[in-house]
Amino acid sequence: MLLLVLTALGVVTFVTWQLLVRAVDARMDEALRFEVQEFAELTEPGVNPRTGEPFTSVEEVIREAIAYNIARPNEKFLGYVDGQYRTQSRQEPGAQEVLAQDTAFAERVATVTEPVEGRYQHAEAGEVRYLAIPVGLDGDPARGVIVAAYMGDAERDAANDAARLMLIVGSVTMLGAAAAAWILAGRILRPLRDVADTTRMISDTDLSLRVPSRGKDDELDRLVATINGMLDRVEAGVSAQRRFIDDAGHELRTPITIVRGHLEVLDPADPQDVASTVTLVNDELGRMNRMVSDLLLLAQSEQPSFLHPEVVDVEALTQEAFSKISRLAQRDFQLETVARTTAVLDPQRITQALVALADNAARFTEEGGWIGVGSQLSGGSLRFWISDSGPGVSDDERARIFERFARGGPRRSDGAGLGLSIVRAIAVAHGGDVWLDSVPGRGATFTVVIPAVMEGQWRGY
Incomplete structure (x- = not known):
């Protein structure tokens, strides 16, 4: 960008300089033609204006004529x-004096018989733009010539100085702009360096690092938020994979040991x-199959395709x-x-959760015991619940009952302890x-609470 701006500055300076030079050349040509008129007005009457003779x-x-016209x-x-x-x-002595001593210039202009306009390149004075006018007088056989000359290079010095000033000021400004752009670019690109540094430090054993945000709502912060969101999803996927491997290894070890011990x-x-x-081996293999299915279901629950919502x-x-649960x-x-x-929800998953809660209630409720099922819209939330008249959940078990492989209650179930984890x-x-x-000894109520997304609010939920 700086190179492009510098090129543009050079083009603008060159064009401006050319325009100024053309304006100076036009002014010199116009001044020379004006001198012809003045000489003609002076000599036409044939009377000396100073003496009147x-x-x-x-x-x-x-x-x-030369004394009358001020150069x-x-x-x-x-x-x-x-x-x-x-x-x-004699008004401007100096470099122009060399013309009087230049025999080559004299040969070009001293003997003209009609007005001649031209240019002459002097070794010291540079370009000379001139207009030579022949002069004659009745009664005098001598032939004279008056030459009006402009030192073109000297006259263009002002235009050259203006162009040089533009170039110097523009260059200094460009240097200042370059320094400011360097600083600003460094500040702007710092988040990108943070992205590179952070992603470079992320490894397969530590996915917790995130790119720091500047707290500004701009494109770079949105990029940082997008990358951090991607890292969150990657970490969640890796964590789900690790949990699946750990849980499977932990829970499958026992039935495998049992089977191996009996076979030995x-x-x-x-x-x-x-x-x-x-019989024992078939029972253990069936339990292992249910356990793997539940673990796969928990792993899928963290994927976007887990739910298939629709208007229900x-x-x-x-x-x-209720007809299935009963x-x-x-x-x-x-x-x-x-x-x-x-409402918009996944009917199969909600039914699955209710069946799992009802099955859990049936396990901990005596035959003929009471189990209630219901749903309610309350305060912008949908509630689906399963109540029972079982022994309830103690305070100690309440804290871990939704953890994976947690089993509790006075009756230990023979399941893998994944049912409530799947519901959650x-x-x-x-x-x-x-x-x-739940109140110990007086039953328990498990309630699935989800946002009540209505049909008109559904935007790819």
Whole structure:
């Protein structure tokens, strides 16, 4: 950018200089033509304006004409008679004096018989723009010439100085702009360096680093936020993978050990021992299969494709889930209340969560015990709950009941302890959570609370 601006400055300076030079050249040419008019006005009457007497010689005409016209700066008047130099203007002595002594210039202008306009390159004075005018007088056979000359190079010094000043000022300004641009570019690009430094330090063992934000709502901060969001998703994916591997390794080790231990002591000659071992192995393999399925489901819950939301009639969804739940066990299932509204959610996942909660309630409720099911729209949230008349949840177990592989209650279930974790994962995927309300000895209520996204508010939820 600085090179482009510098090029533009050079072009502007050159064009401006050329325009100034052309203006100076035009002014010199116009001044020379004006001198012709003045000489003609002076000599036409044939009377000396200073004495009022008629001119007596060509040389007198030339001397009076040169004395009468005041030369401008860098302008010179010279007079020649019969090819010989006679006089010149005295207002601006100096470099112009060399013209009077220049025989080559005299040969060019001293003997002209008609007005001649031209240019002459002098070794010292540079370019000379001139106009030579022949002068004659009746009664005098001598032939004279008056020359009006401009020192072109000297006259253009002002234009050259202006161009040089533009170039110097522009260069100094460019240097200042370059220094300011360097500082500003450093400040602007600092977040990009932070991005590079941060991503360089991120490894497969530590994904917690994030690019620092400047707290400004601009393009760079939005870029930083996007990169940090990407790092969050990468860390979440890696963490989910690690949890899956750790959980699978932790929980599968026990059934594998059990199977191996029974196979090692198996007596192939004893049919009863073989049958009992096969039954045990099938049971353990079935438990391992359920455990792997649950772990895969928890891993999928952190992916964007886990939910398939749609507009759902909540009342119909609750009644359909109740019809499935009521067949789980011999319990007194009751549909308490339903939310008569429509909302955007994943009906299969919500049904899955309710079935898991009802199955958990059935496990910890005596046969014939009471289990309630319901849904409600309250304060911008949808609530789906399962209540039971079981033993409830103690304060010690309340803190860990939603953790993976947690098993609690007076009756230890033979499951993997992933049911409530899956329920919470479904609720969190919907942007909600699971609430537990329980008094030990008086039952428990598990409530899935999710935002009530209505059809008109759905934007790719």
